[in-house]
Amino acid sequence: MPCILITLAIEVLVILGAQPLEHLVSTVDASIAGAAHVPVTLGSERFLWLNLAPLEFTMPSHDYIELAAYILVSAVAIGIISIFRLFPAPLRFFVNFNFLIVAGEASYLLLAGHLGYDSNTFSTLMLETMTAIWLVLPLFIGTVTILFPFTLLASIAIILSTVVFDIVLAASRYAAFIVILNHSGPILMADLYLSFGPLLDVIPLTGIFAIFLGLLARRLRRDPEAWAWL
Numbered sequence: 328m329p330c331i332l333i334t335l336a337i338e339v340l341v342i343l344g345a346q347p348l349e350h351l352v353s354t355v356d357a358s359i360a361g362a363a364h365v366p367v368t369l370g371s372e373r374f375l376w377l378n379l380a381p382l383e384f385t386m387p388s389h390d391y392i393e394l395a396a397y398i399l400v401s402a403v404a405i406g407i408i409s410i411f412r413l414f415p416a417p418l419r420f421f422v423n424f425n426f427l428i429v430a431g432e433a434s435y436l437l438l439a440g441h442l443g444y445d446s447n448t449f450s451t452l453m454l455e456t457m458t459a460i461w462l463v464l465p466l467f468i469g470t471v472t473i474l475f476p477f478t479l480l481a482s483i484a485i486i487l488s489t490v491v492f493d494i495v496l497a498a499s500r501y502a503a504f505i506v507i508l509n510h511s512g513p514i515l516m517a518d519l520y521l522s523f524g525p526l527l528d529v530i531p532l533t534g535i536f537a538i539f540l541g542l543l544a545r546r547l548r549r550d551p552e553a554w555a556w557l
Contacts, residue, residue: 330482334469337486341465346377348494349458353380356502360384365509370447374455375462381450384505387512394437397514401430421522428518436514446508449516453504456525457497464490464532471536477543485539489532496531500524 353369360367360382369380389397405426408419444452468489472482504519 329479330469330473330477333479333483334465334473334486337469337483337490338465341461341490345458345462348461349377349454350380352494352498352501353382353454356498356505357382359502360505360509363506365506367505370451372451372454374458377458379451379454379458381447381454382501382505383447383450384509386446386508387510389433389436389512389514391437394433394514397433398430398437401426401433405430425518425522428521429514432514432517444516446513446516449508449520450505453501453520453524457493457501460497460525460528461490461494464493468532468536475540475543476547477539481539481543485536489535492531492535493528496528497525 357367357369365384367382367384370383372379372381405423408414408422408426412419414422465486468486469482472485477485500523504524507519508516
């Protein structure tokens with residue numbers, strides 16, 4: 328019961344602080360982009376009960392020669408990596424996945440001439456996705472934490488550390504994506520979102536939880552009765 332109450336309390340704090348937190352992230356990321364000589368402006372977008380301020384920026388366009396070069400280089404890279412097996416299997420699959428996305432997006436641009444979304448749509452998608460994760464994360468991590476015999480302080484530490492880490496990670500990634508796309512153009516939009524976007528958050532968050540699980544196992548090792556269920 329105390330862990331449930333703590334989880335709900337942190338969730339309420341996140342909900343109440345979501346609006347000022349989002350504006351703080353947008354303002355800081357705008358300053359980072361400006362320091363990288365990327366001109367941005369703060370837009371306005373309604374999401375749930377929040378008024379978001381997505382960063383609006385421009386991207387260079389690609390000509391047919393550039394798109395054909397992206398397709399050719401990606402195909403050659405996939406062939407070399409797959410035939411000669413330059414990396415271990417998990418890394419090889421991940422690298423090939425990135426090249427496939429880039430080649431697919433280049434092929435679509437070559438045939439259609441433009442994507443179904445632009446830089447501002449991408450920016451809004453990134454901001455809405457990471458805001459939704461911030462709102463859901465305390466409840467999700469808190470629910471998983473309740474399933475284990477963590478102490479009250481450990482439960483608070485797990486929830487707060489994952490929330491704070493994800494906020495810093497998402498804010499840094501948002502600014503980095505805008506700087507990269509301002510120089511690369513739309514060819515990397517899908518790859519950045521699918522390979523390095525919010526879906527990747529599960530890896531560091533799982534790592535944080537695993538650290539606390541290791542500490543819990545070390546504590547319970549001194550209590551044989553705790554392992555009787557095995």
